[in-house]
Amino acid sequence: MISLRWLVLNTLAASLFVSGCTTVNTFVVLLPEDGGAASAVTVGDNSQSTVLDKPYSTAAVDTRGGIETKTITAEEANRMFTDALAAQPPQPISFTLYFESNSIEVTPSSQPMLEALFAEVAKRQAVEVQVTGHTDRVGSDADNDRLSLQRAEAVRTMLIQRGINSNFLRAVGRGEREPLIPTPDEQAEPRNRRVEVIVR
């Protein structure tokens, strides 16, 4: 049935264009998202365009810019893009580690998260890690800048000890500038004594 339909379409195309040599050049398929959120891609320019906004909706663009849309199955999409989809790097993932007051010691309750970070970093190829240290608002800005960087460096050191290439590890301190929980100055807040780690 499909081949018959294509035959009809091709015959139609051949009769519409004198040269009869338009062929599909570009094929686009919208894929569902992990989180299932809204997603869309526009195909084409001002003269002729379409919007793909349903999972597995496709646009075939011929060499003259003509666009034909249809919907395919997940199996068809996976077959067409097997190798490209298999090579897709894993999603970046973030971890938050909490610290003891005025200290570069990770709290006991954050130890499992620290272990999860090590496990994630170990299983990724060519891993990049961004480490950002923070403090609560107790103490001077200068002291907190120093403490936040020391916290980030402590995590960085632990990752290097586990064999991560230091070229792909970045550690910065943001002091008390970016509290997770906004507080008045000089107020202790355990949730702001933290290091945020992005693994890519």
Next chain:
Amino acid sequence: MKFVSQIVPAAIFAALAFSVSSAAEIGQIKNTTGQVFLLRNNEQQPAKPGDTVEQADIIITGANGSFGMTLIDGTRLSAGPNSRIELKQFRFNPTTQEGESLTELHRGTLAIVSGQIAKRSPGAMKVQTPTTILGVRGTRFAVKVEE
């Protein structure tokens, strides 16, 4: 003072190294299979995991090749065999999360999960092929170009 004298040269070196790499680096190759080449300034070299990529780089895969890469805005690109991908334009401000990009697929297959550029400004990420142009609002899609 001894502490300072040891730290200062290291800090300067780190600052230089960082500014050199951060000025040009827009992403990193994460995995490769089969033949994958990085074409930069008309010089072609085998691409391997961990290689950084820059604006204007072209990545080419052979008949059994595929690769995956991430860009600094969190975009993930991956390509199948017989593909040619050109990172034509890329600009991203990590602080404001704003930027724009243009990637061309000359031939082959390309799967994309868009990152912060498309999230912040829908349409600011574009993918070009020989016959059309895509404006990316988000997030997962795949493109195939037959010559």
